[in-house]
Amino acid sequence: MNKHLNELIELSKLDKSIDDFTPLIVASQKKLARRTEKRDDIAQKISGLNAEIEDANMKIGSFEEQIKVLSEQLTLGVAKEKAVGTEREMKALQMEAELAKEKLKFANEEIERHHKILDVKASELEEVNGEFVKASQELDKVSIEVSKKLSSIDEDKIKLFGKRETKTIAIDQKILSFYEKIRVWARNTAVVAVKKQACCGCFMKLNDSAYAEVIKSDEITTCHHCGRILYLEPQSIQSQA
Numbered sequence: 553m554n555k556h557l558n559e560l561i562e563l564s565k566l567d568k569s570i571d572d573f574t575p576l577i578v579a580s581q582k583k584l585a586r587r588t589e590k591r592d593d594i595a596q597k598i599s600g601l602n603a604e605i606e607d608a609n610m611k612i613g614s615f616e617e618q619i620k621v622l623s624e625q626l627t628l629g630v631a632k633e634k635a636v637g638t639e640r641e642m643k644a645l646q647m648e649a650e651l652a653k654e655k656l657k658f659a660n661e662e663i664e665r666h667h668k669i670l671d672v673k674a675s676e677l678e679e680v681n682g683e684f685v686k687a688s689q690e691l692d693k694v695s696i697e698v699s700k701k702l703s704s705i706d707e708d709k710i711k712l713f714g715k716r717e718t719k720t721i722a723i724d725q726k727i728l729s730f731y732e733k734i735r736v737w738a739r740n741t742a743v744v745a746v747k748k749q750a751c752c753g754c755f756m757k758l759n760d761s762a763y764a765e766v767i768k769s770d771e772i773t774t775c776h777h778c779g780r781i782l783y784l785e786p787q788s789i790q791s792q793a
């Protein structure tokens with residue numbers, strides 16, 4: 553086979569190997585992003601629960617304050633009752649006392665209700681805190697895994713880039729720039745095999761004379777339909793022989 557063609561086949565295989573790392577990198581980054589998102593969601597749940605707990609505590613405090621005021625009011629009312637002269641005044645004081653007792657009852661009920669809410673929220677918080685610890689540990693684990701994986705990919709890539717550099721230096725620069733131009737649009741299919749007399753890049757059939765050129769491979773041949781560089785699959789060469 554043509555020496556230049558052989559070099560281009562090897563170079564295109566190398567370029568493909570380098571590009572094949574991209575989906576691996578993306579997958580690793582996605583995995584890390586998913587774990588981070590999971591942990592952040594739990595952190596948000598925790599802050600929501602803490603806000604609800606703070607709210608319930610504030611309400612309990614405000615009802616306790618009300619109870620204090622109402623109790624003082626009641627004590628004062630009892631003292632006033634002793635000093636009243638008329639029945640009308642007495643009735644008014646009794647009504648006031650009734651109202652204060654109603655309010656006291658309501659305040660006590662509300663405190664009780666909010667304590668129940670606090671119990672529920674506290675146990676939810678305990679559970680979610682446990683989830684957070686677990687998610688953080690998982691994230692740490694995945695983070696270490698991913699950074700190991702990425703640095704090993706980096707090492708492999710650096711090796712391949714080194715190999716690529718050696719190859720590109722050895723290749724005729726005109727041929728290299730011809731290849732690079734095709735690679736701009738054809739990416740990893742800049743150099744393709746011919747199978748059953750068809751280009752494996754665009755899958756169009758080559759005419760007999762073009763096919764004969766590929767078989768001869770004296771020079772670098774390109775597909776007349778798409779412009780990709782062509783070579784004959786080794787099996788096809790055998791079947792041709």
Ligand SMILES: [Zn+2]
Pocket residue numbers: 751752753754755756775776777778779780
């Ligand atoms: Zn083609």
